[in-house]
Amino acid sequence: MLTEETGPGHPTNGGPANGTGSTLRTGGNLVQLISPEGERVHRPEFDVWIKDLGDEQLLALYEDMVVIRRIDKEATALQRQGELALWPPLLGQEASQIGSVRALRDDDFIFPSYRESGVAYCRGARLTEIVRTWRGNALYGWDPHRIKMATPQIVIGSQTLHAAGYGMGILNDGSDNVTITYFGDGATSQGDVNESLVFAASFQAPVVFFCQNNHWAISEPVTVQSHIQLADRAVGFGIPSMRVDGNDVLAVMAATRIALDRARKGGGPTFIEAVTYRMGPHTTADDPTRYRDPNELEDWAAKDPIKRLRTLLEAKGALTEEQIAAVDRKADQVGADLRNSCITLPDPQPMDVFEHVYSTPNSWIERQKDHYSRYLASFSGSGAGGSGSGLAEGTQEGGVR
Amino acid sequence: MSQLTFARAINAGLRKALENDPKVVLLGEDIGMLGGVFRVTDGLQKDFGKHRVVDTPLAESGIVGTAVGLAYRGYRPVCEIQFDGFVYPAFDQIVSQVAKLHYRTMGSVKMPITIRIPFGGGIGSPEHHSESPEAYFTHTSGLRVISVSNPQDAYTMIQQAIASDDPVVYFEPKRRYHDKGEVDEAADISTALSMERARVVTEGKDVTLVTYGPLVKTARDAALAAKDEGVSVEVIDLRSLAPVDFPVIEASVRKTGRLVITHEAGQYGGLGAEIAASITERCFYYLEEAPVRITGFDVPYPYSRLEMHHLPDLDRILDGVDRALGRPNSLSGLEG
Numbered sequence: 144m145l146t147e148e149t150g151p152g153h154p155t156n157g158g159p160a161n162g163t164g165s166t167l168r169t170g171g172n173l174v175q176l177i178s179p180e181g182e183r184v185h186r187p188e189f190d191v192w193i194k195d196l197g198d199e200q201l202l203a204l205y206e207d208m209v210v211i212r213r214i215d216k217e218a219t220a221l222q223r224q225g226e227l228a229l230w231p232p233l234l235g236q237e238a239s240q241i242g243s244v245r246a247l248r249d250d251d252f253i254f255p256s257y258r259e260s261g262v263a264y265c266r267g268a269r270l271t272e273i274v275r276t277w278r279g280n281a282l283y284g285w286d287p288h289r290i291k292m293a294t295p296q297i298v299i300g301s302q303t304l305h306a307a308g309y310g311m312g313i314l315n316d317g318s319d320n321v322t323i324t325y326f327g328d329g330a331t332s333q334g335d336v337n338e339s340l341v342f343a344a345s346f347q348a349p350v351v352f353f354c355q356n357n358h359w360a361i362s363e364p365v366t367v368q369s370h371i372q373l374a375d376r377a378v379g380f381g382i383p384s385m386r387v388d389g390n391d392v393l394a395v396m397a398a399t400r401i402a403l404d405r406a407r408k409g410g411g412p413t414f415i416e417a418v419t420y421r422m423g424p425h426t427t428a429d430d431p432t433r434y435r436d437p438n439e440l441e442d443w444a445a446k447d448p449i450k451r452l453r454t455l456l457e458a459k460g461a462l463t464e465e466q467i468a469a470v471d472r473k474a475d476q477v478g479a480d481l482r483n484s485c486i487t488l489p490d491p492q493p494m495d496v497f498e499h500v501y502s503t504p505n506s507w508i509e510r511q512k513d514h515y516s517r518y519l520a521s522f523s524g525s526g527a528g529g530s531g532s533g534l535a536e537g538t539q540e541g542g543v544r
Numbered sequence: 545m546s547q548l549t550f551a552r553a554i555n556a557g558l559r560k561a562l563e564n565d566p567k568v569v570l571l572g573e574d575i576g577m578l579g580g581v582f583r584v585t586d587g588l589q590k591d592f593g594k595h596r597v598v599d600t601p602l603a604e605s606g607i608v609g610t611a612v613g614l615a616y617r618g619y620r621p622v623c624e625i626q627f628d629g630f631v632y633p634a635f636d637q638i639v640s641q642v643a644k645l646h647y648r649t650m651g652s653v654k655m656p657i658t659i660r661i662p663f664g665g666g667i668g669s670p671e672h673h674s675e676s677p678e679a680y681f682t683h684t685s686g687l688r689v690i691s692v693s694n695p696q697d698a699y700t701m702i703q704q705a706i707a708s709d710d711p712v713v714y715f716e717p718k719r720r721y722h723d724k725g726e727v728d729e730a731a732d733i734s735t736a737l738s739m740e741r742a743r744v745v746t747e748g749k750d751v752t753l754v755t756y757g758p759l760v761k762t763a764r765d766a767a768l769a770a771k772d773e774g775v776s777v778e779v780i781d782l783r784s785l786a787p788v789d790f791p792v793i794e795a796s797v798r799k800t801g802r803l804v805i806t807h808e809a810g811q812y813g814g815l816g817a818e819i820a821a822s823i824t825e826r827c828f829y830y831l832e833e834a835p836v837r838i839t840g841f842d843v844p845y846p847y848s849r850l851e852m853h854h855l856p857d858l859d860r861i862l863d864g865v866d867r868a869l870g871r872p873n874s875l876s877g878l879e880g
Contacts, residue, residue, distance in 0.1 A: 304612065316617070
């Protein structure tokens with residue numbers, strides 16, 4: 144049986160938690176293949192799913208994690224400098240994102256929340272597409288059909304229902320595609336997430352429910368959301384679940400591969416709880432010092448996902464100083480590219496506000512568009528959206544951006 | 545041509561859509577074996593299979609949310625919401641996802657989803673079964689909202705809604721489900737009147753009476769009664785509630801100079817308010833009297849033994865016509 148049996152957790156009965164209120168009991172059931180100290184932990188039933196990964200593949204996973212951490216760092220800096228309006232950091236969740244996305248096939252569709260920038264990067268989203276939503280230059284990042292990944296979902300948990308429906312479509316098509324949806328511990332309280340589990344179970348849809356339990360929903364610890372471990376919730380829906388160390392890229396990849404394989408073979412949905420930690424704020428607008436014990440941060444820093452893979456690779460002699468430097472250089476280059484492409488993004492034009500509301504012309508919108516265009520033209524006499532119009536430009540600067 | 549009830553006409557339209565496009569799927573509660581609580585989907589699961597006509601778990605947000613996922617996958621889902629008052633659990637998915645995904649993705653992702661909602665009162669039901677929630681949806685950019693008033697339109701417009709690449713909320717007047725009418729099942733939806741167009745259903749020259757859905761029949765009856773008193777009422781069936789086909793109303797009001805709008809939904813912030821305001825803006829100098837609204841009251845839908853006081857009927861509409869004509873009426877002498 145591949146499904147990990149998880150014992151009932153209880154937030155008040157102690158266990159080897161960190162002594163804070165944010166951690167549900169973590170028993171010995173957590174799937175971990177690399178210890179926080181960087182030692183390989185052998186679990187035959189999971190090892191078999193990653194036995195094809197040689198040093199080269201492990202190095203690639205290391206590089207992915209370093210690069211997305213660098214993207215995160217650059218984007219956070221851009222926000223602090225006023226170039227982005229907001230940014231939701233992924234710091235600490237690199238292994239959860241990389242281990243899962245790198246287990247997918249290119250034609251498997253992803254329904255993310257708003258924090259999966261690392262997933263998007265691996266999927267081939269352009270750097271500008273990752274940040275322009277947060278700069279306010281567009282509501283969306285990328286063309287979902289091009290990279291087989293929906294745009295960031297801001298309404299908590301909505302995307303899980305989209306995944307369940309997409310999975311129903313896969314079944315209708317008779318395809319062996321799988322869809323994966325990302326959501327957090329807070330989202331598990333949403334009706335939509337619970338409904339999506341009902342739908343996916345009812346139709347045995349090929350969906351991987353990938354829950355990144357990063358322990359915090361803005362200021363609310365996971366214990367506010369649940370009195371049992373989140374993975375245990377799936378049992379009530381008749382969905383097999385696994386609870387994995389979300390800071391262990393190998394454990395995440397093994398679990399995701401197990402879930403994907405089950406779904407491809409007609410075995411229906413799987414729920415994965417990746418136990419990780421949001422090292423940064425919820426977004427750049429948040430201040431975690433108001434609600435979080437600094438000791439907790441220190442504990443989780445010791446479980447860093449990148450450090451442990453690096454230690455493992457170094458111990459194997461599979462990661463030289465030169466290779467580390469090369470990865471860092473690549474990450475710095477990506478960071479520089481992100482910055483340059485972000486700050487040179489062209490501003491949208493005032494009349495863009497009316498575009499794409501409908502796929503075909505709509506008489507009401509067309510009328511408003513016409514009227515606003517006349518209004519803008521009234522300042523310049525040179526037509527809508529034309530340059531040289533003081534107020535039109537002011538609108539663009541102040542209103543759109 | 546065949547004589548069909550309203551419900552059978554929608555059924556025939558759904559059947560045609562299922563036949564013509566393998567990507568059309570129906571989702572809803574009790575729509576399979578039972579054929580829906582109003583039998584609108586009767587026999588469709590038997591003929592098209594459980595994967596095309598899907599009995600879903602009892603979760604409205606789930607119905608609409610999974611339709612979004614199916615649309616991502618290239619399907620054209622048709623959701624049935626069992627009753628008007630049960631649509632609210634799906635409100636978030638409709639407003640924040642269905643309506644906005646095309647805009648959010650700058651046209652990359654289309655949401656060709658049809659949401660069928662039986663609406664309106666007059667059938668003696670308990671709470672939550674008689675509501676008119678259309679204004680919530682007409683206020684939501686990104687949705688097209690339509691309502692049908694006769695079997696022929698029901699048949700063609702359900703197909704037009706399904707064929708639309710934009711999401712369409714399709715309001716079915718449930719108290720008319722058993723009304724019969726001529727339906728041309730050979731009608732071509734691409735040459736039929738567009739679902740965005742209003743239609744003048746009774747021509748007249750003295751007063752313009754605008755309505756939609758269940759009250760079109762009542763309005764036509766009112767026009768007939770007014771004729772006996774020598775008043776010529778022009779009745780317009782809006783058909784499309786968002787966008788409203790204003791040129792048709794404008795042309796009529798320029799002719800009559802008088803406007804009455806009637807709907808079952810409450811008055812405050814309703815469709816009648818928008819039409820009164822827009823027509824006043826556009827036809828101010830043609831109006832002989834202020835526009836008149838005859839609507840349901842701004843109360844929760846009352847218990848069924850009171851509903852006939854709540855619903856605009858022929859006499860209340862005629863009272864409104866008198867107001868629009870400046871003739872003696874129930875409010876004569878009142879100021880403001």
